[in-house]
Amino acid sequence: MPITLLVAVPLSQRAAAMTEQPTIIIVDDDAEVREALSSLVRSVGLQTKALASVPEFLNEGRPDGPTCLVLDVRLPGQSGLDFQRELSAANIHVPIIFMTGHGDIPMTVQAMKGGALEFLTKPFRDQDLLDSIQLGLARDRAWLENEKAVAALRARFETLTPREREVMALVVTGRPNKQIAHDIGISEITVKVHRGQVMRKMKASSLPTLARMADKLNLAVQ
Amino acid sequence: MPITLLVAVPLSQRAAAMTEQPTIIIVDDDAEVREALSSLVRSVGLQTKALASVPEFLNEGRPDGPTCLVLDVRLPGQSGLDFQRELSAANIHVPIIFMTGHGDIPMTVQAMKGGALEFLTKPFRDQDLLDSIQLGLARDRAWLENEKAVAALRARFETLTPREREVMALVVTGRPNKQIAHDIGISEITVKVHRGQVMRKMKASSLPTLARMADKLNLAVQ
DNA sequence: GCACTGTCTAAACCAAAGTATAATCGCCTG
């Protein structure tokens, strides 16, 4: 039986503490608009970072706390949609709210398909933007929380030796020790030893718990 | 310990055989457009049903096989977006492709947020529609397959007696028999009997398998 | 009343899981 271990490696570096303050990043090439939006967002008690272009975002570094991007689709250099694609390709997950003065439907469709939270046409009501921002932050908080949990799991999984990983992959399918031993050609007692180690290292209190951890890690036997 | 069983009841009646032929439902009030689209879709070997209005859809009854809706957003009576909301509220899951001659961005955003697959502006290229339809069918097939599996699980779960469900809910948390017995105030051996029954009735070959079934059923102990 | 279902329990086992101790072997590193 050929056994392969598949572990999802979610390249995101955004797994961060939940205690951090939320940050709203506003990107618009028009300084006046930037300032107005920034002021609006600050008026509801949220921390903002106003930028004129996209490269600044990557240079500035990403905040650790819950984040929401407010982007003009038409930006100098790279368009907002290109940037969205780029973030997506780099596996960087941030809720994006697009704004546009002269957008069209295909552009809107592309943005929404790409996972945009909202696509506002200027002029829009302040409250619409603020509502979207709150929704974006809520989603990002949930996402960060999940990401944090998965990262913790992965860290534990990485402390497993190759053999332990192999045994774990089979254990979570529900195969009995005897069968696992036969599958990988070792004795049953050795399987038990590895299995015990896996439970301890993964901090799993029960078999169903371990199975759910494996599922979250996309651990699979093929 | 207060124990509650939560079972998701997915009101959809669309769990059907995978062997059914796909059907594309085209709704447009313009008979010429309807015929042209219908002909286009049939030209690639797909079965179509052309309708002039939305109520017809519900009267006609829904096809059992993979389905994709092609809707003009502006329809006589109820708008396409209203209809989308209605389907969603009724928990009827069908991929929807919208078409429009005079749409705007807010309308597009609403449709996409509502889960629309595509939002095409007339005139569009035939191939764009056909591509979207194929994508819609693929998604619907996957959805139907999953729905079918969950329905089968639910059917088995419903053969369980109240006590068996209670025991199952605790078993899948990983609690040992002795604790479960204490939790619900019966003897350990009775728990074992119920547990065995649960495994047989649910056709679960192992504990992790049973746990995954419970997860799919949204079975929870609170 | 009678059959039936659901629930509960016990005795008697057998199989599987889990733990502790101890020992062997290969490999790599300081």
Added chain:
DNA sequence: CAGGCGATTATACTTTGGTTTAGACAGTGC
């Protein structure tokens, strides 16, 4: 080369899990 780690195994036990057989009791429906 000594020490550590990973992997392997054995012995010896304890604890759980799981099945079978058999009996008891309450409530439902015919």
